[in-house]
Amino acid sequence: MNRILIADDEALEREGLEFILNKYLPGQYKIFHAKNGREAIEQAEENQPDIVLMDIKMPGIQGLDALKRIREMNPKTKMVVITAYDYFSYAKEAVPIGIKEYILKPAKREQVVSLLQRLTKELDEEKEKTRESLKMQEKLTELMPLVESEMAMMIMVDQVQELNLVRLAELSQFQIETGYCLVLALPINSLNKDKRKLYEAAKNFMKTNVSCVAGPMIGNQIVFFPAVDRTKQGYSLRIDAIELAQKLSDYMQDRFRLEVSIGIGSIQTKLEGLRQSYQEAIHALGEKNININIRHYEDILMNPSWDGFTFEEERRLLDGFKSMDINEIISSFRQMFDRLKQDSDSDLKSCRDAVVGLLAIISRYFRQFGIHLEEGTIVAADFQELQEIAEKRLQMMIHTILQHKGxxxxxxxxxxxxxxxxxxxxxxxxxxxxxxxxxxxxxxxxxxxxxxxxxxxxxxxxxxxxxxxxxxxxxxxxxxxxxxxxxxxxxxxxxxxxxxxxxxxxxxxxxxxxxxx
The missing domain is CATH 1.10.10.60 (Homeodomain-like)
Structure with a gap:
């Protein structure tokens, strides 16, 4: 039921208008009276009327002044000026404050009824628009986690265009033009616990501490893409990322008694850059030669003890897996293996560790699509046997992936x-x-x-x-x-x-x- 305030210093006028409303528009309005401008302002503040019928010539605070005050309190209130012919020119002053409706005294039934019906229809339409807007906002709020996960998957999987990500970012209001990837890996034995609880805890921690896009939980990994302050320098940003990762690690330890591992990629821009940062984070996470739980890709590059396949080599091999071209995959691996053998510092053990690490990275990449590939240990007496075993493993992986996809x-x-x-x-x-x-x-x-x-x-x-x-x-x-x-x-x-x-x-x-x- 809409609320109407009738403000007029003449009681007969107020009662006449109320009579018309009750007789010709019965049960539609709750009606309040005010005999002067001050009372009108007080009634408007207390009862929040949808429509105000105001005589502009009243003792004390004038009608127009009262309407201005009411307009400030509630800009959506429909306002109608009541005036005699003598004051019609005065009523024109109401136009600048958004009052376009008026009733001439003595009020005629037809005019009052027609005007109120129109204003009521406008109110109903506005309320319906507000309801629809709120419903849409609620739906968008419910969809935000889904939109966010989709954004993360778009970055991680090389199958989308930059434009799609931009549109999704606009819809979700997530801004990740410049950022990096942080991959949290939970210990496998922790998955016996409530996975949803672990995921929500990690996500809430990250959201509280930094603006970021959170990906879904895939296997034992959760992917985040934090945005960065572009006014800071590269090294400072790297330290910030490591400190954030340390806080996240401490939080998971304190709350769940979990020893987590975290891989961090470099600062990048746009879709391709963020995807590269994701691959770098996965690479850092899979590095077994560094016995620390938080690994930044750029630290690994600077570590002279690093002995294995380069990030670019691994990426080329993964590109071959995306196209499922077995000849390209085996050819790429042979080039990588030959380069590794030629390294003067390489021995059979370090080469074997590098191959095992490479197979683990491939397995981890496809795990996000629900494809579980065998990794296992490798026992080889020489480089030739190591290469043969590795190539057979790669062929088995390709066969498993193709079979799984079909x-x-x-x-x-x-x-x-x-x-x-x-x-x-x-x-x-x-x-x-x-x-x-x-x-x-x-x-x-x-x-x-x-x-x-x-x-x-x-x-x-x-x-x-x-x-x-x-x-x-x-x-x-x-x-x-x-x-x-x-x-x-x-x-x-x-x-x-x-x-x-x-x-x-x-x-x-x-x-x-x-x-x-």
């Missing part, structure tokens, strides 16, 4: 199709379906379209329209019931979708159908 994609799609068939009547979203099959929405949408030849939305629409056609054959079921039965809440929207898919409205389709029954 089986996994079909299994996921079948489970998704079944889930859609079971839930198409509900308010079903792609995000819910992706969660059901345990994939990120971004990755799920790609493989779903690839396997079905259409988007998730189009597939769901086809299912619903086909079910609607089947129900329409039952002439006892109304079209409105059909609409609700197949998952639509708005009959008008259902009608538009049905016509877009079939070329005719539900009514026309049923009429055509009736001629064949």
């Amino acid at each position: 089986n996994k994609a079909m299994d996921v799609i079948e489970r998704a199709r079944k889930f859609i068939q079971e839930h198409y009547r509900e308010d079903l979203s792609m995000e819910q379906t992706a969660e059901h099959v345990n994939l990120s929405p971004y990755y799920f949408s790609k493989i779903f379209k690839s396997e079905n030849g259409k988007t998730f939305t189009d597939y769901l629409t086809d299912i619903r329209i086909q079910k609607a056609k089947e129900l329409m054959a039952e002439m006892t079921i109304s079209l409105k019931e059909v609409c609700y039965e197949v998952g639509y809440k708005d009959p008008n929207y259902f009608s538009r979708v049905f016509k877009r898919v079939t070329g005719m409205t539900p009514t026309d389709y049923r009429q055509q159908l009736s001629t064949f029954l």
